[in-house]
Amino acid sequence: xxxxxxxxxxxxxxxxxxxxxxxxxxxxxxxxxxxxxxxxxxxxxxxxxxxxxxxxxxxxxxxxxxxxxxxxxxxxxxxxxxxxxxxxxxxxxxxxxxxxxxxxxxxxxxxxxxxxxxxxxxxxxxxxxxxxxxxxxxxxxxxxxxxxxxxxxxxxxxxxxxxxxxxxxxxxxxxxxxxxxxxxxxxxxxxxxxxxxxxxxxxxxxxxxxxxxxxxxxxxxxxxxxxxxxxxxxxxxxxxxxxxxxxxxxxxxxxxxxxxxxxxxxxxxxxxxxxxxxxxxxxxxxxxxxxxxxxxxxxxxxxxxxxxxxxxxxxxxxxxxxxxxxxxxxxxxxxxxxxxxxxxxxxxxxxxxxxxxxxxxxxxxxxxxxxxxxxxxxxxxxxxxxxxxxxxxxxxxxxxxxxxxxxxxxxxxxxxxxxxxxxxxxxxxxxxxxxxxxxxxxxxxxxxxxxxxxxxxxxxxxxxxxxxxxxxxxxxxxxxxxxxxxxxxxxxxxxxxxxxxxxxxxxxxxxxxxxxxxxxxxxxxxxxxxxxxxxxxxxxxxxxxxxx
Numbered sequence: 075x076x077x078x079x080x081x082x083x084x085x086x087x088x089x090x091x092x093x094x095x096x097x098x099x100x101x102x103x104x105x106x107x108x109x110x111x112x113x114x115x116x117x118x119x120x121x122x123x124x125x126x127x128x129x130x131x132x133x134x135x136x137x138x139x140x141x142x143x144x145x146x147x148x149x150x151x152x153x154x155x156x157x158x159x160x161x162x163x164x165x166x167x168x169x170x171x172x173x174x175x176x177x178x179x180x181x182x183x184x185x186x187x188x189x190x191x192x193x194x195x196x197x198x199x200x201x202x203x204x205x206x207x208x209x210x211x212x213x214x215x216x217x218x219x220x221x222x223x224x225x226x227x228x229x230x231x232x233x234x235x236x237x238x239x240x241x242x243x244x245x246x247x248x249x250x251x252x253x254x255x256x257x258x259x260x261x262x263x264x265x266x267x268x269x270x271x272x273x274x275x276x277x278x279x280x281x282x283x284x285x286x287x288x289x290x291x292x293x294x295x296x297x298x299x300x301x302x303x304x305x306x307x308x309x310x311x312x313x314x315x316x317x318x319x320x321x322x323x324x325x326x327x328x329x330x331x332x333x334x335x336x337x338x339x340x341x342x343x344x345x346x347x348x349x350x351x352x353x354x355x356x357x358x359x360x361x362x363x364x365x366x367x368x369x370x371x372x373x374x375x376x377x378x379x380x381x382x383x384x385x386x387x388x389x390x391x392x393x394x395x396x397x398x399x400x401x402x403x404x405x406x407x408x409x410x411x412x413x414x415x416x417x418x419x420x421x422x423x424x425x426x427x428x429x430x431x432x433x434x435x436x437x438x439x440x441x442x443x444x445x446x447x448x449x450x451x452x453x454x455x456x457x458x459x460x461x462x463x464x465x466x467x468x469x470x471x472x473x474x475x476x477x478x479x480x481x482x483x484x485x486x487x488x489x490x491x492x493x494x495x496x497x498x499x500x501x502x503x504x505x506x507x508x509x510x511x512x513x514x515x516x517x518x519x520x521x522x523x524x525x526x527x528x529x530x531x532x533x534x535x536x537x538x539x540x541x542x543x544x545x546x547x548x549x550x551x552x553x554x555x556x557x558x559x560x561x562x563x564x565x566x567x568x569x570x571x572x573x574x575x576x577x578x579x580x581x582x583x584x585x586x587x588x589x590x591x592x593x594x595x596x597x598x599x600x601x602x603x604x605x606x607x608x609x610x611x612x613x614x615x616x617x618x619x620x621x622x
Contacts, residue, residue: 094112094131094259094260096133101426102425106134107160108132109132112128112129112258115254118247127188128187129181130181132157132160132161132178134165134177137173143264143266144266145176146268147267150272151434152184152435153432153438154272158426160178163613163615166607166608166611169603170553175266178255180251181426182438183243184243185428186426191243193232193433194231195235207473208220210470221477229481232437232484233484243437245279246490248276267290269291271513271539274297274505282490283490287500292503293505293519294505294506295513295539295541296507299494300494300522303442303489305445305479309463310513313509313510314513316510317466317510317538319341321394322338325576328575331577332576334394355400362408362409368412386616388612389415389418395408395410396412418616436474436475440479441485445479446480452480453477453480494522494525494526499526499529504556506532511537516531548569551604572605583605
């Protein structure tokens with residue numbers, strides 16, 4: 075019998091709110107945000123029900139009046155709320171979108187306080203389950219079977235404890251929630267939206283469902299929308315290994331700033347050295363001290379740290395230190411670097427509640443996925459395809475997003491079942507993709523864009539996950555021009571990054587801009603503000619060391 079988790083979040087009403095009233099957020103912050111809530115239908119497929127849920131929102135008002143309207147934002151996930159994102163990065167993000175827009179973040183279903191999806195009642199239970207699950211399918215010959223069994227139990231546990239929520243948190247319902255917000259705002263009835271990573275799947279979905287109601291929509295770090303719903307997302311890892319290779323290449327090019335460079339004369343030498351290290355610690359972990367887990371160099375710790383760091387080039391100096399310290403047996407340097415890398419995506423310091431763990435990600439993504447399997451053997455070809463696509467992450471990525479999802483017992487209601495081809499939106503969408511992104515390759519931006527008539531892909535010749543990972547003034551200016559007046563970048567535009575992969579520790583914005591510009595531009599002050607904003611948005615979304 076289902077636990078009555080959802081009853082805490084329901085109310086019965088005769089009509090839905092037709093407008094939004096903003097008021098003080100009553101939180102400890104100096105950011106000039108306001109907050110509001112909106113009642114929306116619990117189940118859009120049940121016309122006989124008047125049950126609702128509450129969407130909690132935060133708004134950063136436009137600093138330039140009159141406002142041209144609101145932009146809804148989503149940082150990705152799935153499983154991440156947007157209220158904390160706006161609170162932490164909104165002032166910086168508004169320098170990219172333009173000061174004439176309000177920025178609004180809300181916590182999608184399954185996240186924050188919006189019918190949060192959680193399968194465990196305590197953090198201890200969650201941590202024990204994580205310990206049992208292999209981190210890599212190549213950990214041992216028994217790892218795939220153990221992962222299948224652990225995730226079978228997870229699927230059953232989630233169905234038992236949160237089954238009354240699991241069908242109601244899919245992307246199709248969230249897309250409808252977004253349009254409820256648009257209607258309640260009482261502006262022009264059109265959606266303006268800025269989405270990152272999973273936020274691009276949400277953006278593509280809402281655009282396909284409501285094409286006549288799209289104004290300016292930017293999707294940055296684009297998932298292949300067809301593979302997202304089919305559950306066979308091997309394309310996600312298409313460029314992962316090229317990012318890994320870029321790490322070694324940039325290290326060799328900056329030997330004074332990359333301690334790992336002392337272990338090889340070329341990028342290939344370094345890569346081979348680390349491959350040997352991984353093979354060594356797979357069978358013989360290196361104890362550097364006596365505190366677990368940070369002082370034990372294991373195969374899982376290194377592989378996970380490497381993949382994490384590929385998301386954010388600002389952690390590459392830390393990754394270089396981690397690998398160098400592991401090779402030399404330097405305990406202090408290893409622990410510091412390990413903590414720096416594995417602190418990415420931390421919710422520490424959040425003002426608004428956020429659930430820990432991966433259940434929200436799995437609750438949303440697995441209920442969206444159409445792929446199901448009865449036995450491990452059914453998906454072995456898919457698992458082999460993942461491993462063939464990426465040496466770095468092919469044995470890791472299927473564990474949280476494939477193996478649980480094919481055994482998931484809940485399917486999202488109200489899922490979009492139409493086509494993502496030949497979609498004609500009222501205004502064209504702007505897609506943004508990096509040439510070297512470990513999770514959302516440029517090919518996915520191209521593939522998804524091809525389904526939306528008149529859309530365009532802005533290419534950024536940079537490393538990391540989404541265009542803000544290695545900030546580019548060129549890309550930021552293009553995005554701002556699009557939000558300002560709908561101006562699209564020229565077809566084939568390729569923006570260059572504005573920040574080096576191994577910048578000097580004392581790098582300042584002025585020192586970065588000078589070699590880029592050679593001579594000071596008339597808008598140099600504006601460049602400084604914009605580059606600073608990009609760094610703050612990146613830190614707010616991903617975490618890690620400050621860029622400058």
